[in-house]
Amino acid sequence: MYDLLNVKGLKTAFKNNNQRVSVVNGVDFGINKGEIVGIVGESGCGKSVTSLSIMRLLHDTTGDIQDGKVTFKGENLLDLSERSMRKIRGKEIAMIFQEPMTSLNPVMKIGKQLMQGIILHLKYSKEKAKKHAIDTLKSVGIPRAEDIMNEYPHQLSGGMRQRVMIAIAMSCEPELLIADEPTTALDVTIQAQILELMKRLQSDRGTAILMITHDLGVVAEVCDRVIVMYAGRVVEEASVDELFESPRHPYTKDLIESVPKIGERKSRLYSIPGHVPNPNQMPNGCKFAPRCQHAMEICFNKEPELTSEEKRKHRCWLYQQNNVGREQNLGSK
Amino acid sequence: MAANNLLEVKNIKKYFPLSKGWFSAKGHVKAVDQVSFSIQRGETFSLVGESGCGKSTLGRLINGLIKSDDGEIIFKGKNLTGANEKAWRSYRKPMQMIFQDPYASLSPRMKIKDILDEPLKIHHPELSKETRKTMVQEILDVCGIDAYHLDKYAHEFSGGQRQRIGIARALILKPELIIADEPVSALDVSIQAQVLNLLKELQENYQLTYLFISHDLSVVEHISDKIAVMYLGNIVEISPAEDIFSRPKHPYTQALLSAVPIPNPKVKRERIMLKGEIPNAANPPKGCKFHSRCPHAMDICKTVEPQLKKVEGQMVACHLY
C-alpha cells in the first residue's frame, strides 16, 4: 500500500465503431507522498489513458472506466459524485499536459485562467487570488509576472506557456501532480529548464509527481520509481536505478537497448522487430510475446501475472517461480 | 572546392515576410541567413538545431520547394539558383526528400502502388507499365514491405511501415542525394531504431549521400559523418561527428549537448543551463545571435557577428576562438 494514491485493477475501454476496446487493462500501481513516479511506454500503451482515468477526465471521449479502484488518501475516486470529484481536481490532484500551445484557453487572459481555479478551490477574494496568482507565476520562474497576467497565451513562447500551465497546476498546492508528457513538445534546452523546475517544486513543496513520458532519458533524470507499460498493462516496475541497471522484462531491456545514446556510437542500433499490437487484435497470452526474443510456448497461450520480486514487479513467464529455465534463457542472449 | 562535392551551398538566404494585414508586426523572419556548406559524395551531413532555427527551411531551399532570396546552390557541379519551376522539376530527380510525418506525407487517397509509381510516371514516362510495376515491387522489397501490400492505402499501415514507404518513394528514382527531414522524430523508439538501421543499410548498398535534418542529437550522432549546428538561421559550428560530441567548440553546441537527458540514472553531469528562450527570429539580437543566452558572452559578441572559421579541424562561428 502506498500512502497517497493506489490504483488497482484499472480497466478503461473505448468505444469504436460499436466495439469496446480495452486500452487500459488491469493496471496496478501506487504513489507515495513526495515521490516522483514515472510511467514510460510507447504510444498506444495506455499511459495517458491511465492518467485521465485517475482524474476521471474521459468526458468528451468515447472512453469509459469499466473496472478497478483508484484510492486517493483512502477514498475511492471512482465512487465519488461528479461534484465531489471536481473538488479533488485541481485542488488535490493537478495535471499538466503535453501541448502547452493548445492546453491554455486562447481567448482568455492568463491571469483569469489562473485565478479561476484559485477562487474556486481556495475561496480567495479576487484581490487575494490575484496576489496569489502573481506569486505562483513568480515561483515558476516567470519574469514580469504582473504583465503576463494581462496577456493572452499566444503572446508567450512554448516554454513560458508550459511554465504557466505548471503555475496553474501548482496554484492550489496539490498533493499530486500528474504530468502527461510535459516536455515532449519542447526543445531540449527548454526541456532541461522545465525538468529542473519540476524537480525544484517537488523538493520545495513535497508534491508527489506522476510523470508520464515515452523518453527514457527524462525518466532517468527525474524519477524515483518507474512503471513500464506495454499494450495497456504494467509489465515492469522498479526503482529507477534498478530498472536501468538490471531490467527484467525483455521489453524493458529492448527498449533501453534501442535508444541511441550519445557517446556510444554503434554501426547498428538494436531494434525490436514488429510493431505494437492493435487493441482490436490483441494476441493471446503475453502481449509482447510476438516480438519477444525469449518467447516460450506458454507466452503465446497464457498471460503472466504481475509478480513481485523484492521491491520490484514484473509480468513475464521468465521470472515466474515455477519457471526453471529463466537464468539460462536470459543468458543466451 | 573539392571536385568530390555533391552539393555546395553558398551564402544562401531566405527571409519570410511577416503576414501583412490584421497582424500588427511587420518585417521579416530571417529563417536562413547567409548559410554556406558543402556535402561530399557518400557522406551523411546532418543539420541539428532547435525548432525555428531554419534547418527545415534550408532542406526545402536545397530541394527548390522554396525559392531562395540570395546565394547559390551547386548540385553535381551545376548551379541551380534562379532556375524556373520547370527546370527544378528535373533537378529534383537525383535529389529526393523524406519527410518527418509519415502519416501526412503520403496521399491518403492513393494505393501504395500508385504512390510509388507516380515518380516513375513523371520522370520515366517511357517505361512500360510492367517495368514500372517490377521496379515498384523491387524497391518495396528493399525497404522491407511485402509485395502483397501493394493494393493497400497508406492509412492501413503503421507509422514505421509508412516511413519505409516514404523512403521507397524517394529511392525509386535512384537519387544520389536524399534530404531526410526529421525522418524518425515522429516514431516510437523501437521503430525509430528500425528505420535508422534501414537508412544506414541503404546508404551502404546504394552509395547514397544524406542531408539529415534533426533536432535529436543522439540520433544525429548515430548516423552522421559531419554535423552542422544551426541557431537562428545561422550555422554556428560544422564538425566531424566524433569531434562535435567529444569536444564541442561553440557554447551553444556545448549547452545543447549537456541538455540532452541521458537514459542512465548513474551518469551525473555538470549541466549548462541556458538562460531564457530562443529569441524571436523576426527580431534577432545584434552581433552574435546567441549572445543573449551565452554564458561566455563578451562585449564584442553584442556588436560583431562572428564568421565561421577553422579551429582544430572544426568550423566554429564564435569570438572565443
Next chain:
Amino acid sequence: MTMNYKKITWLCLIVAMIMAMTACAKGPSDSESASSAKNDKDITIAVNQNFTTLDPQNVSDTLSISATHAMYEGLVGFDKNMTIKPVLATDYKVSKDGLVYTFNLRKNVKFHDGATFDANAVKANFDRIQGSKGSLTASHYLKNLKDIKVIDDNTVQFTLTKPFSAMLNKFAMIPMISPKAIKKYGKNIGLHPVGTGPFEFVKWNQGESLILKKNPDYWDSNYPKVNKVTFKSVPENGSRVAMLKTGEADFVYPLPEQNVKSLKSSSDISIDQTESTIVRYVSINTNKKPFNNKKVRLAMNYALNKDTYIKVVKNGFGSKLDSTMSPKTQFYSKQGVYEYNLDKAKKLMKEAGYPNGFSAEIWGDTASDTMKGMQFVQQQLAKIGIKLKVKAMEQGTLSNEIYSPKTPDQAKVQLWYVSWSPSSGDADGATRSLFSSESFPPNGANTAYYKNNEVDSLIKKANKSTDPDEQAKIYKQIQKDIYSDAPWIFLGVDTILSGHRNNLKGVYVLPDGSINIKNAQLK
C-alpha cells in the same frame, strides 16, 4: 456525466423563455394603440398595390389615381357610369369646330392650404404640365392643346390645334393642384398633395399605407361623411381577403374572384360587382404566318370556350367580350360572339391548310391571372392542334420584346395575352392605339399589326367629329370591321369585384378600376 449538463439544459430553457417573454412584452407601441383606437368614423381600404406617387398630374396607375382623386378634383369628372359631369367647373361650352373649350369655374372653392381656386390657378396647373416637356403623364393628354386663356377670375378658355373628340375625357384626368403648393414643394409635390378634394393628406408610409382625413371646408358641405381613410397596400390576395374577414379592412379591392365563394357565407360582408372597361384578349400578329390567314384566327376564336374561360380563369365573374371594347366604354356597339364550336374551328384549320395545327408562343407578364389565362388558352388551342409555349416575362423585358422592333417584320411577338383599358374611358383610347396602322409598335400597342385602310380612315374621321351621334355611328362601323377580321382572340370583359363590410356604404369602384371614396359613409 449526464448529470453534468442538466444545469445547462435548464439555463438554456430559462433564457429561451425570458427571451420569448420579452419579445412578446415589447409592449403595445404607439402604433398599436393607434390602430385599436380606430373609431366609428374611420375606414380602412386594402388595395393590391403600392402607391407610386401622389402627384395627380403624373399618375398612371389606377390605384394612385384613386388616391389622388380623393384629394384632388378636376374641372370635370366621371360619374359612376363613366359619363362626364362638371366638378370644379359649373358648366362648359365646346365650339362647333371642336377647337375651343370654355369653362365657367365654381366659386368659393379653396385648396387645403387655403389658396383660392380661380382661373389663374387653373392656368398655373396647365402651365406646369406643358412646361414639363413630356415628363408628366398628364402632358400626354394635352398633345393637342394650343393655348389657355384666362377670360376672367372664373372663366378659362382652351384652344386646340386640331379637333379631338375625347378631349373632355382628358380634362377629367387633370386634377388641380394648389398653385401655392406647386411653388412651395416643386418636384416634391408628389409627397405633399394639396388639392380641393373631400379629403386632406395626412401621411404616406411608402409601400404600406396612405392616411387621409376629412376636409372640413369642402365646397359641398354634404361631404365627406367619414373622418379618416386609410389605404393599405396588401399585394398578397389571400392576405387582403383575410383582412376583410378579420375586420382589419372595411373595403378591399380587388377582391380575388376565387374567394367570393368563401366570403358569401359571411353575413358581415358584401361583394360588389362592377362591369369594367378592362377587356381581356390575345392579340394575334396578323403580319406573321400562319396568323396572316384569317381562317386560322377565326378557328382560334371558335376553339376557345369563353364560358369555361370565365368560369375557370375568372372564377365565374366577367362577361364575354363581344366587341373590341367593353360595354362601359364610350360608343360601344355589340357584335356577335364567336361561340365555342370545335368542329367549325377544326374545319377552318383544315381549310387554312393546318389540319394538324402548328406550334407557337404565347407571351404575357408574370401576374398570376395572366399566367392562368395563358395556360387556359394553351389548353383550349391544343384541341385544334395548336401547341402553344407559354412564356411569362417580367414586365420590363416583355415591353422591351414588344416595343423594340422598329418594323412589323422584325417583330417576334406571335400571341400576346393582355388586357386593355382606355385611360379615360373614351372610344378613341380603346381603338386608335390598338388598331390604327399608325400604332404599330413602337408607336403604339397595335401588336396584332392590324392594318385595315377603312378602319384607319374611320378613326381619323371620328376624331374630327364633334357630333356624338356621328361619332357613335363611325365607331359602330369600326367595331364591326375589326371584330369580323378577328385580329384578337376575344376573351372577356372583367367584372371588378370589391368587398366591403356591411356597415360601410358609398365606396365604389368605377369601370376603369379606380376607387371613389367621396361618398363613403359608415352606419
Next chain:
Amino acid sequence: MAEIVTKTDYMPKSRGKLRSFCAAFIHKKTAVASFFFFCLLIILALIGPSIVPYNPQTPDYNHVLQGPSWLHLAGTDEYGRDVFSRLIVGTRLSLGVGISSVLLGAVAGTILGLISGYFGKWVDKTIMRICDVFFAFPDILLAIGIIAILGPGLQNVVIAVAIFNIPSFARVVRGKTLEVKEMLFIEATRSIGATKSRIIFKHVFPETFSTIIVYLTMNLGTAILAAASLSFLGLGASPSSSDWGAMLSMSRDYMGTAFHLVFFPGLIIFLTVLSLNIMGDGLRDVLDPKSKD
C-alpha cells in the same frame, strides 16, 4: 486523448474504403431514411409520367379545386387537373433544375476554387473579389438580370441558379484547397517533381472531393428552393409546367379557398430539401468530419 482518437487511423485496417464508408453511413438512421426518400424521388423522376393515375396536363373543368379525396389524393387544381399526378410528374422538372444547376455551379466553382486556392496571390485575390461582388449582389436582382438578359425559361433558371452557386462553391473549394495545399504529402509530391496540374487534379482535387459532395447535396436543397422562389415570383418555370415552385406560385391565390393547392407542393419541396439536408449532414459526418458546414 488525441492519441486515442487518432489511433484507429494508423492501425492496420483490413476493410476497404467503400465498405467502411457504407458501414459508417448506414449507422446514421435518419440519413439512410433520407437517402431512400431521395432514391424514391429519383425513381419517380424517371418513371413518374408512366405511373401517374391522371394525365397531369388534362384539364377537367367540371371538377376544379376539389379537396383531397380517394379519387384525387391531393385534390385538383383550378383547371381540374390532379395535383397528385402533377406533383409526381413535376419531380423530374424540379429535381432536374436543382441537380443541373448545382452541378453546373459546382463544376465552375470547383475549378475556380482550385485555381484560386492553389495559385494564391493575385489570381486568388481577383477570383475572390469577383466572387464577393456576386455574393453581395442580391440574389433576386441577379436572377432578374440574368433572366431578363437571357429571356425566360427553365434553362435560364438553371443558369441563374448555377451562377448563385459558383461563388459559394469557389469559396468552399478554395478554403479546402488552401488547407490541402499545406499538407505534407502535397509538398512530398512536389519534391518528386510533379507538375502543378498533376498536383491540382490528382492530389488536391481528390482531397476536396468529399467536401464538394457534401456541399453539393446541401446546395441541391437550396437550389431547389431558389428555383421554386424564382418560379414563385413568376420568373422561373413556365406556369403551365408541373414544376413544384410554379404550382405553388399559381396556387397561392387559392390560399383561402383551396389550401391543399398551397399545402402539398410546399410540403413536397420541404420534404425533398429536408431529406437532402439530412443526407448531406450524414455524408458530412462520414466523409468530412472536420468541415464546419
Next chain:
Amino acid sequence: MGKYVIKRIIGIIPLLVVVSFIVFLFIHLIPGDPARLIAGKEATVKEIQAIRHELHLDEPIFQQYLIYMDGLLHGDFGESIKSHIPVMHLIGERMLPSIELSLLSMGWALVFGILIGVLSAVFKNRWPDYGGMVTAVSGISLPNFWLGLVMIQLFSVQLGWLPTGGADSWKGYIMPSIALGAGIMAMIARFTRSSLVQTLKEDFIRTGRSRGLSSMTIVFGHALKSSLIPVVTVAGLQFGFLLGGSVVVETVFSFPGMGRLLIDSIQLRDYPVVQAELLLFSFEFILVNLVVDLLYGFLNPKISYET
C-alpha cells in the same frame, strides 16, 4: 482601433465607386426602357423620345454614369423616374422597417440558434441533439414564402391572432420575422453546434476540467466564446442579406421593406432607385463586414487592428 475603423471606412469609398459602376452597367444591360414603361400604353415614339431626352437616356452610357456620379458627389441621388419623388425619400421611408425587421429576425435567430446549438453540442448524439438538429434542418429546408403563407392561414385567418401583414404595429413584425429568421436560426444552430463540438475537443477544455471547473463554466466560460467565430461570420453575412430586404417574404406579408421597393423599381427600370438601393445595400454589406471583423478581434485576441 479607432484609427483602424476610420481607415477601413475610408477604404470603403473606392470600393463603392467600383460597385456603383458595376451596378450602373448591370442595370443598364438589362433590357427594357424606363421611358416606355412610364409613358404608358398610349404613348407615341415621339413622346417617349422626349422623356428619354429629359432623363438623359439618349446619351452614351458613360456620359450617363458621369451625370449620375456628379449628382452623387453633390449628395443628390436623383429622383425616381416613375414618380419624381427623390430617391433618398423613397429609400428613407423603407429603410427603418427593413432595419427593424432585420434586427428582430436576427435577434431571435441568434438567441435561439445559439441556444439550440449549445444544447445540441453538449448533448451530442443524444435526444436534445437530435431534436435540435431536426428543428435546425427543418428551418433550413422550409421555403420561407410557404412558411409565411401557412402562418397567415393559421394565425391570421383561422385564429385571428395576428395581422396578416403591414408594419404599423409590432404584431405585424412577428410573422415576417419568423419566416425570415427560421432559416437563419437553423444555420446559426448548426454552426454553433459544429463549432462548439470542435472546441469541446480542444486540449484547453480538458485543462479546464482537470482544474475542477464545472461543465457550466467550461461551456459558457471557456468554450462558447472561441466557438463563436464561424457563427459571427454566418450571422454577419445573413444580416447583410436581411438588410437588403427579402422580396418574397415582404410580398407575402405586404411588408413595406427595401426588397419590394427594389423589385418594383427593377420592374419599372427605375434606374436611380435601383442604383441608390444597391449602393446602399453594398454599403450596408461592407459595414456589416467591418463589424464582423471587429467582433473577430473581440472573440480572438490573436487578431489585432493596429495596422
